Ligand SMILES: N[C@@H](CC(=O)c1ccccc1NC=O)C(=O)O
């Protein structure tokens with residue numbers, strides 16, 4: 001069964017949230033220096049590339065990364081193609097989602113050049129959140145760096161999702177993936193007290 005790698009490659013210069021910690025990988029020790037091994041060193045934001053948000057990211061009382069159950073991030077997922085939409089609304093998904101859909105991934109294609117941070121994305125309309133909850137959704141994934149407009153300080157969609165106990169996966173790469181059902185795996189690192197975590201995300205075709 002085919003596996004799609006839906007993660008953003010991480011490299012020095014990978015675009016992150018404006019003003020946030022730049023991603024930096026280098027060797028703390030080379031094989032020549034240590035006499036035995038190369039040893040890498042990383043500095044990065046927890047919201048670099050493909051990552052999950054823990055509720056603590058936008059709510060001081062919210063759960064941290066290590067409080068989140070892993071079953072959210074692995075299991076059957078519905079990819080919905082909303083390419084061309086200006087906003088993700090009920091109309092974008094009506095008729096495509098059935099009851100008991102635990103994970104929904106939106107393909108917007110709005111972040112076409114992954115070497116630069118986008119100027120505009122396709123926000124998740126807060127009105128869609130109760131509709132997702134009614135269908136049983138506990139996780140949404142998106143192919144953009146946020147679920148809210150990039151200049152939003154209120155983060156209405158983040159908060160509405162949190163109120164409905166729907167968790168957030170951002171920065172997916174869905175160019176090669178078409179609408180349908182897949183098996184998702186996108187596990188956060190066990191970052192104690194973390195507000196978010198990079199993930200390696202894959203979708204596996206279902207038989
Ligand atoms: N909400 C975005 C990240 C975000 O808002 C952000 C990330 C790093 C530094 C500042 C940020 N927002 C500041 O207004 C996210 O969930 O990844």
Ligand SMILES: [Zn+2]
Pocket residue numbers: 047051052053145170196
């Ligand atoms: Zn984030």
Ligand SMILES: [Zn+2]
Pocket residue numbers: 053145146147158168170
């Ligand atoms: Zn977010």
